[in-house]
Amino acid sequence: MSERKMIILTEGHSNPHTAKTGCSILRYRPEEVVAVLDGTLEGQDVPEYLGVGEGLKFVGSIDDALEANCLLIGIAPPGGKIPQSWRPIVFRAIECGMNVMSGLHDFITDDQEFVSAAQKQGVELVDVRKNDFTTIARRPGFREECFRVHTVGHDCSIGKMLTAVELTEGLKERGVDAKFCATGQTGIMLEGSGYPMDRVIADFISGAAEQLVLENEQHEVLLIEGQGSLVHPSYSAVTLGILHGSAPQALILCYEVLRDTVTGIEHVAIPELSEIRRIFEVMSNIHQPCEVIGVSMNSRRVSEDEAKAERQRVAQELGLPVTDIIRFGRDELVDAVIEARSRYLQSLRI
């Protein structure tokens, strides 16, 4: 994937929430992005709308960035359908010889019109979520020294993938052999490996999470990306499948300040953070010891001063290290992982 030159398509959906796939690629693979396409914002600064993409302005059409070789569908709407108004844009990209990469539930490779157009032009359509995984979890026993850290959260789209990616980088800087394990479409696009857990058949979610660990357990530390939340009534099954399949020894609890209702079901309240912690520890401790070792706070909606006060409050309430990785850096959580791993390795020797 090293020679991708991508146009990220966010047409009409250029906000950090709906366009979270595009934003993550801009944050972690900026060298692979040649343009961000949103005709409704042509000429405007990308960072103003997406919070990332320094130096980029939105382009208005495929023809404004013909040096690209890949169109990336940059959104992940609930239900995962491609907007009707985007179809002409996708066809134009194909006509111009670009591959198309999508993480949507609605597969572009199941769309006969896209498939015919792609065949005619000899370009590739890639559905990151497509899989035919059908292996049941068997708890084969993982390599004992492999320390598995899982990022979980109080809701969707609050920074579980970002936290896992950042901690992986931070651990590597400290000389730890760490590996990011992707469980969602964006993480897979970044890492080039992983399993699209929310698209696996229900019976096999834990099996896929188990497989992800088995493929990577030679590393010292795995940072396993979480999905959804145990308190999100729509997605809790996916969350639990990853938790039980990957059997982590440590959790990082991610949350967004001021987020108090469930994404997509705004009439349902999110419980208190201490309650979320309790729920995750109940479910992660059924068959092996596991604890929450730190909190990754997403404070984008409050001021720096408010964020500092909140950080202190939560650290005190939960007795855990807390940081906003974007605002205050990741060091405190990297320390927490290193310390938890030391304690764990020590416990093996007893």
Added chain:
Amino acid sequence: MSERKMIILTEGHSNPHTAKTGCSILRYRPEEVVAVLDGTLEGQDVPEYLGVGEGLKFVGSIDDALEANCLLIGIAPPGGKIPQSWRPIVFRAIECGMNVMSGLHDFITDDQEFVSAAQKQGVELVDVRKNDFTTIARRPGFREECFRVHTVGHDCSIGKMLTAVELTEGLKERGVDAKFCATGQTGIMLEGSGYPMDRVIADFISGAAEQLVLENEQHEVLLIEGQGSLVHPSYSAVTLGILHGSAPQALILCYEVLRDTVTGIEHVAIPELSEIRRIFEVMSNIHQPCEVIGVSMNSRRVSEDEAKAERQRVAQELGLPVTDIIRFGRDELVDAVIEARSRYLQSLRI
């Protein structure tokens, strides 16, 4: 489905565990079964091996029961593949003009040889698990007076479907408008409706459970069949998806006496029953009140005296009504549902 005349195929797998689909059909739809086929047990009494099927002897081939119009694949092995040695039997049934019904993960309608043979003979292949459900749960709010009872358990294959079916019948006898809501292949074969939850794409499990309630909430009481267990590391995701999607007000906890390791992963211990209850109550109480109101004990592996002692012990320990429906009848649990519903309706009026 009223005119089905079925041969149940359990060839080489005639035990209550692997052949649980066949056993349930024999228990609840005996009038639709003309034969049970297992060449390895030809001429022997079916009840001796399956515990149900009074008066039936195993037949050795399709040709021994040509009055049948449907071959039912009577097993549900982990992973869900059709045994290679069964293929000639299936082809013979098709040749003899029988439809074939399967609840396996491996679809008979995806097998080109079966499909060609069926087309030639003009018979129907039915995959009960096949679905293309892709709706996300939205917590739309269910009809307030609809009382939802969900059967959960400490492991797979211990009587969650049986309990839901029996309580539905028991409530109807008492004049309550009760409805069994099937969530697995066997329940769907019995009821003729329902969703195969373990075969739904992970993101949509809760959505399917929600849909199941929406389609049936006109009834006074729903008995929602549970799957797997929150403490089964392979299937807990499916379990939680149904729990959160159907949002029950009451749970019946099902367990088998002497079952202390997880089915399919025998090196993993099942926690104590009181701990199972706590785990289910934590996960069922996140967004609405819900409690365990009774225990359905499966005592097939112990003597009648041992079962009585166990029943008393558990009733005392958990402070709940306990019965083995097969051995001691269902009345106590029917009472428990009626009382819990009264308390719930009362609480609505306050």
